[in-house]
Amino acid sequence: MAADEDPEPGPLVRMFAVTGGRARPVGEAFDVIAVVTTIGMPYDPAGLSPEHLAALRVATRPTTVADIGTRLRLPLNITRVLLSDLRREGLVSIDPPAATAGVLNERIYQEVLNGLRAL
Amino acid sequence: MDYARSDGRSGALAIKILIAGGFGVGKTTMVSAVSEIQPLSTEELLSDRGVRVDDTSGVETKTTTTVALDFGRITLREGLWIYLFGTPGQDRFWFMWDELAIGALGAVVLADTRRLGDAFPAVDFFEQRRIPYMVAVNLFDGARRHDPVVIRRALAVPEHVPLVPCDARERESVKEVLLTLVRHAREMSRVGA
Numbered sequence: 001m002a003a004d005e006d007p008e009p010g011p012l013v014r015m016f017a018v019t020g021g022r023a024r025p026v027g028e029a030f031d032v033i034a035v036v037t038t039i040g041m042p043y044d045p046a047g048l049s050p051e052h053l054a055a056l057r058v059a060t061r062p063t064t065v066a067d068i069g070t071r072l073r074l075p076l077n078i079t080r081v082l083l084s085d086l087r088r089e090g091l092v093s094i095d096p097p098a099a100t101a102g103v104l105n106e107r108i109y110q111e112v113l114n115g116l117r118a119l
Numbered sequence: 120m121d122y123a124r125s126d127g128r129s130g131a132l133a134i135k136i137l138i139a140g141g142f143g144v145g146k147t148t149m150v151s152a153v154s155e156i157q158p159l160s161t162e163e164l165l166s167d168r169g170v171r172v173d174d175t176s177g178v179e180t181k182t183t184t185t186v187a188l189d190f191g192r193i194t195l196r197e198g199l200w201i202y203l204f205g206t207p208g209q210d211r212f213w214f215m216w217d218e219l220a221i222g223a224l225g226a227v228v229l230a231d232t233r234r235l236g237d238a239f240p241a242v243d244f245f246e247q248r249r250i251p252y253m254v255a256v257n258l259f260d261g262a263r264r265h266d267p268v269v270i271r272r273a274l275a276v277p278e279h280v281p282l283v284p285c286d287a288r289e290r291e292s293v294k295e296v297l298l299t300l301v302r303h304a305r306e307m308s309r310v311g312a
Contacts, residue, residue: 116297
């Protein structure tokens with residue numbers, strides 16, 4: 001890979017190496033605050049990168065794309081590429097944000113207002 | 120597809136609020152004031168450019184391929200979070216706003232009375248896309264206190280849009296701003312329904 005030829009690749013080059021040079025997620029787009037949940041473990045972990053496996057571990061509890069990126073110390077776009085791989089393999093579910101899902105109803109608004117007041 | 124489901128399999132919900140405004144107006148400060156995590160400034164790659172490894176050899180000098188994106192988080196309860204995203208201040212990153220704006224509950228346009236004009240693009244953006252927004256006028260030390268009526272007129276902000284003073288450094292003040300936005304967004308959803 002091109003990144004390996006450079007003795008001191010920049011941080012972004014290294015990150016692209018994580019995705020095998022891919023800048024776009026596969027499949028349907030998902031939000032930076034979509035909620036990711038691990039729903040299966042791979043039969044053959046060798047087929048996945050350490051970053052893929054780390055993401056699976058983080059998402060055993062429902063976690064947003066943004067937080068997974070933070071935990072993995074990877075930019076969000078790179079994180080999305082990795083998560084799209086895991087979705088394709090059927091290992092994670094990715095649920096849209098409340099507003100996109102159309103569940104931002106009276107009850108949620110009230111819960112958000114109460115929660116903010118209680119901070 | 121997972122994306123089309125109307126209720127999350129996990130039952131967890133994340134809500135997105137955008138903090139917009141001109142460069143250096145205090146967006147990151149505002150996020151810090153209420154976030155339970157240090158606002159993270161990730162170097163984002165511009166996914167619409169189709170950048171490939173082969174093209175990134177000169178990455179350190181090609182600053183146009185990255186953009187900083189700040190976000191913070193507030194946990195309201197287990198499985199209900201608010202994420203605050205500071206929108207990129209530079210005009211050339213408008214396309215990122217488009218993506219961030221999808222599925223947002225609403226937006227705070229942070230304005231500085233010394234540079235009111237910097238808030239125009241953000242006001243325009245949310246008006247055009249019918250995204251609930253409000254204006255928070257950041258009262259910096261030494262900033263002249265302007266008449267809200269004058270500011271509203273200067274920014275051409277409609278009457279129904281909340282316009283409040285705030286101190287982006289103060290947690291309570293920012294909380295008040297967010298409460299105002301959520302109430303406004305709820306009002307808009309009732310009207311629009």
